[in-house]
Amino acid sequence: MAMQNMGNPTAISSDFVRQIPSESVSAVPKKKRKRNRYAFMCAVFASMASILLGYEESVMNGGGTIIFIKERFEVSDKEEEILLGMAYIYATIGVVFAGRTSDYIGRRYTMVLAGFIFFFGAFLRSFATNYVSLMLGRFITGLGTGYALVVSPIYIAEVSPSSCRGFFTSLSEVFINLGIMLGYFSKLLFSKLPIHLGWRFMAGFSIFPSMLFIIVALMIPESPRWLVMQGQIGKAKWVLDKTLDSIEEAEGRLADIKEANGIPSGHSSYEIIPLRVSTLDNLTINIWKEMFLHPTPANRHILIVIIGLHFFRQASGMNVVFLFIPEFFKRVGIKSKNNKLLVFVVIVGFIKTIFSLVPTFLLDRIGRRPLLLISVAGKMISLMVLGFGVTKMNHHSNKWDMGLCITSILIDVAFFFIGIGPITWVYGSEILPTKLRAQGLSAGVIVNRVTAGVVTMTFISLSKAITIGGVFFLYAGIAAMAWLFFYVLLPETQGRNLENIEGLFGTSFFLIFWSNFQFML
DSSP, rough: OOOTTTTTSSSSSTTOOOOBBBHHHTTSOOOOOOOOHHHHHHHHHTTTHHHOOOOOOOSSSTTTOOOOOOOHHOOOHHHHHHHHHHHHHHHHHHHHHHHHHEEEHHHHHOOOOHHHHHHHHHHHHHTSSSHHHHHHHHHHHHHHHHHHHHHHHHHHHSSSGGGHHHHHHHHHHHHHHHHHHHHHHHHHHTTTTTTHHHHHHHHTTHHHHOOOOOOOOHHHHHOHHHHHHHHHHHHHHHHHHHHHHBHHHHHHHHHHHHTTTTTTTTTTOOOOOOOOOSSSHEEEEHHHHIIIISSOOOHHHHHHHHHHHHHHHHHOOOHHHHHHHHHHHHTTTTTOOOHHHHHHHHHHHHHHOHHHHHEEEEHHOOOHHHHHHHHHHHHHHHHHHHHHHHHHHHHSSSSHHHHHHHHHHHHHHHHHHHHHHHHHHHHHSSSSGGGHOOOOOOOOHHHHHHHHHHHHHHHHHHHHHHHHHHHHHHHHHHHHHHHHHHHOOOOOOOOOHHHHHGGGGSSSSSHHHHHHHHHHH
16 A cells, blocks of 8 residues: 555655655565664754754844844843843743644644744844834744744654664754854844844844755654654654664564554554544643643653753753843943953853763763763852852952853853753653653743743842842752752663653652662762
8 A cells, every 4th residue: 555645734745755655665674774864864954943042042142132122222121131031931832832733733844833933033023113023023933932942852852763862852952052153153243234234134134044944844754653643654664764773673663652652553554543532622631631630650750850850951040141141241340342242152152062062972872860960060060159259259350250250151051061951852852751742841841931031031130139149149059959859850761762761750759769879879
């Protein structure tokens, strides 16, 4: 029986996947093969969504267009906090709908939708004439950000072989940093233009990467796990054959996915099986009930971990470093907008990019837990030193204290990107069961965006209330709480199939603590 349904929106793109008869698939020799480039290219193309997120973060932060927007529209400190922070809140709206949308139209077409939303928002923002229209553009780009934050890591986790899932999923963080660097360099490029043009070019430049992302998202195949959920077993088998390390692994993975979705193993791999749930609404309601109202011990444990990961990632204050670098330097004595400040912003972006490469090579070798614990411990120490240095500078400023503060910022950035930055997405996207993955990750990202919004919108006010040094001591205390949370509750998932990870969760806290203690020894 030939695979058809090319008119169906869930059909696999002809650019990347040829429609071939089922007999041809079954005739493929069952032999071990080298890890092919197909899965890697799927992960790279899906990760390109993160360029949009990174560019959006850098182009609107303190080292970007906000300097010129404040001057152009006479924006107050409070309006600046709202403008920067509300984008994270807007993203939660996209996150709420992203899980359901990706379950309905597929992971691939949800990424395409995110690209279109971001394109429209960037276009509208670049032609803003006042503060209100600028906020409208931020609202729309925030929606696109919310969609991309959920669906991209889900897709990458679902097409990745177990042997390199950490590497593939962490690519998103690398591309975020590439987007941030692109934003920094656009700042340097367009800052020479008149104020009324420079910030518009910076804000509108993201139109081009969003167009590129739409094109590449249409080239990749649909997630095999989503195809199985839709009953399109033949297409799922074809994608698994192309993306996994061997034909035997593909067959075993397909059997695991079918079992996880309640599909009898006796069904032909090429038979179209209708969904067991009559409507998407019933499916969504049942999923939310299973997660929040009547969770199994394993699902309750997983949900706590997902929410904790996303909360501590943002509550430890990393966004403050990027969004308020000029405000930070103004408070410690540097008040100009000259090239020295811009050069430092670019150096921070360079550090982010370099250290975000570290986990891509280590996650599948030494595991998630060691990198995560090292990362959070390093952040805690660097934030304490930064708080100490800033407090000293408030009383008596000298070059040594300034050097201490700058070094602490760079070290904090480095520790963030070797662990908690990328691992939040890697770990969160792989521990959820297949049917709960989209909605469960949405819950985590909602916490992520709300926490980021609150941290961003309260930084200036907090720094006035408890001093900027006190704010960094607060973030250091939150990082210490995060280390304890991760040490006690997070088991290692390195090298396990997605369908088998659920078994690691649901045991008592005492047993988890004891097993993790033995692991550290």
